[in-house]
Amino acid sequence: MKTFVYIDHFKGDVQPASWEALGLAKSFGTAVALVFGAGVDDVAKAAVEFGADEVLVADDASLKDYRAETYASTLSALASSHSPNLILLPSTARTRELAAMAAVDLNTGVLTDLVGLEANGDSFVATRPIYEGKLMEKTVCAGKPVMATIRGRAFPKPERAAGKSGTITKVAAAGEAKSSVEGYSASESAVNLGDAGVIVSGGRGVSNNPSLTPPAGLDEKQAEIWRAQQGFALVTELAQLLGGAVGASRAAVDGGYIPYSHQVGQTGKVVAPDLYIACGISGAIQHLVGMRNAKVIVAVNKDADAPIFKQARYGVVGDLFQILPALTEALKKKLGK
Amino acid sequence: MKIIACIKQVPDSEAKVKAEGGQVSWGDAPLVINPFDEYAVEGALQQKEAAGGTVTALCIGPESAKEALKHALAMGADEAILVSDPALNDLDTVGAAKVLAAAIQKLGGADMVIFGRQTLDNGAGLTPPQTARLLGYPMLGLAGSIKVEGSAVTVERVLEEGRQIMKANLPAVLSVVQSIGEPRYPSFMGIRKASKATIPVWSLADLGISTPAAVVTRSELITPPTNTREVEMITGESPAEIAEKLADKIIAEKVL
Numbered sequence: 001m002k003t004f005v006y007i008d009h010f011k012g013d014v015q016p017a018s019w020e021a022l023g024l025a026k027s028f029g030t031a032v033a034l035v036f037g038a039g040v041d042d043v044a045k046a047a048v049e050f051g052a053d054e055v056l057v058a059d060d061a062s063l064k065d066y067r068a069e070t071y072a073s074t075l076s077a078l079a080s081s082h083s084p085n086l087i088l089l090p091s092t093a094r095t096r097e098l099a100a101m102a103a104v105d106l107n108t109g110v111l112t113d114l115v116g117l118e119a120n121g122d123s124f125v126a127t128r129p130i131y132e133g134k135l136m137e138k139t140v141c142a143g144k145p146v147m148a149t150i151r152g153r154a155f156p157k158p159e160r161a162a163g164k165s166g167t168i169t170k171v172a173a174a175g176e177a178k179s180s181v182e183g184y185s186a187s188e189s190a191v192n193l194g195d196a197g198v199i200v201s202g203g204r205g206v207s208n209n210p211s212l213t214p215p216a217g218l219d220e221k222q223a224e225i226w227r228a229q230q231g232f233a234l235v236t237e238l239a240q241l242l243g244g245a246v247g248a249s250r251a252a253v254d255g256g257y258i259p260y261s262h263q264v265g266q267t268g269k270v271v272a273p274d275l276y277i278a279c280g281i282s283g284a285i286q287h288l289v290g291m292r293n294a295k296v297i298v299a300v301n302k303d304a305d306a307p308i309f310k311q312a313r314y315g316v317v318g319d320l321f322q323i324l325p326a327l328t329e330a331l332k333k334k335l336g337k
Numbered sequence: 338m339k340i341i342a343c344i345k346q347v348p349d350s351e352a353k354v355k356a357e358g359g360q361v362s363w364g365d366a367p368l369v370i371n372p373f374d375e376y377a378v379e380g381a382l383q384q385k386e387a388a389g390g391t392v393t394a395l396c397i398g399p400e401s402a403k404e405a406l407k408h409a410l411a412m413g414a415d416e417a418i419l420v421s422d423p424a425l426n427d428l429d430t431v432g433a434a435k436v437l438a439a440a441i442q443k444l445g446g447a448d449m450v451i452f453g454r455q456t457l458d459n460g461a462g463l464t465p466p467q468t469a470r471l472l473g474y475p476m477l478g479l480a481g482s483i484k485v486e487g488s489a490v491t492v493e494r495v496l497e498e499g500r501q502i503m504k505a506n507l508p509a510v511l512s513v514v515q516s517i518g519e520p521r522y523p524s525f526m527g528i529r530k531a532s533k534a535t536i537p538v539w540s541l542a543d544l545g546i547s548t549p550a551a552v553v554t555r556s557e558l559i560t561p562p563t564n565t566r567e568v569e570m571i572t573g574e575s576p577a578e579i580a581e582k583l584a585d586k587i588i589a590e591k592v593l
Contacts, residue, residue, distance in 0.1 A: 010498040068466060068476045093496045097478050100466035109429055109552035112461040125556065131458055134354040135361065138557035178475030179505035185493060192497050242593060260516045261495060266350060267515045274592035285351060296590045314586050315568045316579055326580030334584050
């Protein structure tokens with residue numbers, strides 16, 4: 001059984017679910033890692049250390065910035081010449097496009113966002129959530145190779161063996177770019193909710209601290225955003241202490257408190273961290289579908305009737321502006337940080 | 338500018354969806370336009386307002402999916418087309434892309450084809466890039482903003498790592514995210530116009546294609562166990578006492 005594992009990275013920073021995909025591939029047999037980009041030797045070496053039996057590297061100026069068309073053509077060409085049984089990719093914004101297009105080229109299909117994958121002879125049965133996680137389906141792909149994207153944190157991450165050496169083979173890039181990358185906007189910081197073990201999220205309630213006096217000269221809306229930012233500072237402090245990420249409800253994003261990339265829920269990200277702390281989030285269904293698969297959910301809200309408490313393991317009815325700093329302090333002490 | 342917004346009809350987000358006899362059932366919950374696709378229609382209308390032209394809403398589905406198309410018309414789309422055929426019941430994403438690409442070609446192509454990020458039901462998000470690949474159009478996915486200048490389109494893609502600014506020549510396929518702007522409510526005039534509109538229905542024979550064979554199929558449907566655990570409310574005399582108790586509970590869960 002030979003599996004291709006596509007290592008997804010952004011300027012050399014690897015999406016950790018790529019290594020989880022590598023670990024899964026090893027459980028089926030031979031794992032061949034694919035690394036595309038320009039100047040990606042370090043990523044290729046890391047793939048060896050995480051257990052790849054071989055790494056195919058397409059290191060080419062034309063692959064410097066991710067473009068769906070060239071990356072898909074390169075993947076399709078390699079799959080045609082190497083005939084893997086399975087192509088695994090971590091589930092990210094880029095790989096959805098890349099896998100979708102390569103599947104068209106290879107006349108096969110993609111099983112997306114998997115939380116389970118079992119080999120059955122030389123075919124595979126995948127498990128994935130549908131209808132916003134209200135149902136699960138088992139699904140199969142009749143095409144060859146089978147292509148699949150796996151959800152972050154759904155499969156174990158293999159150990160890294162630093163300094164391990166292995167076969168790294170250069171391969172050619174293929175395809176023609178149909179777009180150009182003009183740049184990156186610094187207005188939004190990197191947010192990797194899908195991979196976070198802990199997420200601390202804020203909702204509309206974070207703007208609700210009447211004891212704060214905004215600086216003079218702000219209009220009503222600006223003052224609300226200023227207040228919310230003070231609230232999110234508390235959320236961020238706790239998230240940082242726990243090595244986690246900052247999430248937000250749609251209400252907080254729509255209110256202009258925090259960029260869209262932080263949004264958890266139906267039109268944002270679906271997450272499944274070990275710990276999810278919801279602060280000032282009432283728990284609309286659109287938010288709940290995005291976080292209800294977290295292992296432990298803690299909710300802090302002023303309103304005892306807020307629906308978020310129906311999903312939570314632990315609840316606190318209270319003022320998040322008092323509870324959050326106290327919780328950060330208590331955890332800091334107890335964790336010896 | 339000729340813009341096509343591709344939409345789907347799905348059960349409402351509030352619907353209690355369950356597995357019944359191996360099929361998905363949502364009881365008598367209403368079917369609505371896929372919420373992500375409302376952003377596609379909104380994005381299309383914004384571009385029409387900026388550059389002139391027409392917006393065509395395109396949907397694959399049963400006769401009842403005309404309601405989703407009427408929603409797009411009521412928002413302001415100029416025309417709507419339904420592709421409906423009994424042979425299309427078991428489409429996978431590539432199959433849907435093949436049907437959409439054929440319908441777009443029958444419409445004489447487009448300058449921009451706009452999708453929502455994904456559907457609420459299957460949620461794979463594969464159909465937009467697959468349609469782009471089949472049409473040979475560039476794919477600009479997860480756009481949070483769109484700007485057309487002459488024959489080029491520039492978008493800001495919302496990625497895990499921040500925003501990526503990408504440019505391509507038209508025609509292009511785009512998928513959009515929420516940052517594009519809140520979908521407008523249908524106006525009274527729009528609703529009246531939509532209720533009177535005749536929506537053409539195209540069959541596979543009209544498109545001149547055979548039924549795409551599904552490569553990806555479902556073998557089993559599972560209802561996940563429901564959350565039956567009770568919430569444990571943490572109380573105390575002071576925030577410090579509550580925080581102390583809560584911190585102990587969190588640490589005891591061994592999730593840190």
